[in-house]
Amino acid sequence: MGIKNKLMLLVSLIVVFASFMTACSSSNSASGSDGDKKKIVIGAAMPLFDDKFMSYLQDSMKKVAKEKDVELKMVDAKNDSSKQLAQVETFITQGVDVLLVAAPDPSAIQPVVDAAKDANIPLVLVNRMPSEKLVKQVYAYVGSESIQAGTMQMEKAAEMLGGKGNVAIIHGQLGDEAEIYRTKGNKNVISKNPEMKVVREGTANWQRAEAMKLTENWIQSGQKFDAIVANNDEMALGAMMALEAAGKLNDVLVAGIDGTPDALEYIKSGKLKASAFQNPMEQGSKAIETAIKAANGEKLGNKYVWVPFEVITKDNVDTYIAKWEGAGN
Template sequence: MEKRGKILVAVLLITVMFLSVWGGFSFAQEGKKLVFGYIAYSRKDVWNNYSILAFEYAAKKKGIETIVLDPEGNLEKAVAAMEDLIAKKVDGISVFTITPELDVTLYEMAKKAGIPITFENSLPADTSLDYISCVACQYDDIGYAAGKFISEKYPGSKLFYVMGAPGMGITELYEQGLHKALEEYGTVELVGTQPTDWGAEKAMNVTQNAIQSGLQFDVIFANNEQMATGVINALKDAGLFGKVKIVATGGGPHGLEMIAKGEIDATMSAPVSLQGLLTFKNLYQYVVKGVKPEKFIPLPIIPITKENLAEAIPWEVTDETYERAVAYIGGLD
């Protein structure tokens, strides 16, 4: 009888160990003060910084301490940051991708230490790895959303595409999505495409060149809101501002301000605040509850115009915007 009791205790201990360490990663113990680590790309990067702020805000709401380390885009510093978080024995780690290949290295380090890890902004080079999830834009979907919006809103128009810098992979995806929508709807003619360096000055120059060449267009799709600023300047110089519709992407503070002022007509908003909140949610639910989300979660795309500006999810998470942003992603729990 005593022997059977010892066997039962041993089985129970093994079961508890299995439940608390599953797939090489530890789940949190009830009542334990949790600490989440975050390895940034660079806090100087506006997109990354807004995501970090949303992550930190949600963590604070849930009573979780955060340690944010900024390698400033340096691969060696990112590895050192992972070593630091492992030494501090954090309960979970989020990584904002610097390179997909580095993600694999950081994953292996976290796995060896038994710490759950999740990624944001780009998929790791090896998507077969057992990380929690990845939240990122699907740039072809954003391009498609822009093409769909323009096709439905401005049928019969001639479109000039002021695109980002080729060779990054991102720009090509935007272009593929845009072309797909234009072909499917067949209501808009794409009359020209000009690459830029993602900046306002280059966007202004290519728009000025298109105007001076005699190219006829009545809608411009600018690949981001900074570029839209350059497009606006070119149109103003040519006396065409207000006559040519402008559609951009982003949904950042400056973009929403331009919509409010009537300077651009629409933006395909992909709120980075939701990226930070979703990334936190994935890590939180896994560490606290052992719930694993979808392995890839695309950032929502919300077309914003002056008519639905009040529905925009700001990039900045504040006391006023937090509840609406969290509700949009179905809560944190």
């Protein structure tokens, strides 16, 4: 065989081999995109595992992550913003695909936002809402709209009062997003009812015991009121207990927010008149679904992924008791 023929044969073999390798590469690529696709890894930094409400949200996240076949790494900041930042930095070092964060203090989350941005890792915030300015810097916020809760709560109270009466408002921790906007929702409704007025306000920092003491002080002052609305159920239960001890519960309407299992039992008994259900199970599932979209590079039309509040009264309380019981399974 001449040199020319040998060269032609060699070129032909190279072409055939190259074609074969290209085909193999395409096959492997297809397998990688379908059969052997790398699992999405979500780094979830949570504020406090021991928080009852948050535990339902976290359990929902775990359940949906398993259903969606994504890897979920979850850590507990123990209500320490500095600790959470260190945990987020560890997730970044590990190369997670997306960060999912519920901040102990939403006003102190800027360093977490900056760290995610510097690492070019999408960040989804859940439940604890920071300022609008900060939300604009992240992929999305998943949660429930606080002003809607305060509005629903007060509208139901106004309806039960016949649109008139003296109202006392118990605030959560002053400056919290939920405290500000739940109260704003309350007052927006009161402003539309000329025969209703706010006669007392005070903070109980989301705590049942503090709300009980605050209400006892109001009772001892001789103040007359027809309703006490609290920024959350724990404080509503504290107010309810103080009124009951003073023999005044039958004369005062008490309403809360969150629809916690404890509160639902008192709504069923008629001692607590209403609440607005904040759904941690739905927040958890939507948080994972949104994180998956972020990891896949999908564009959202709206950075806010809202989970609506729902009004609870004695008429529909069994539906919500069933929701909590179902969440525990």
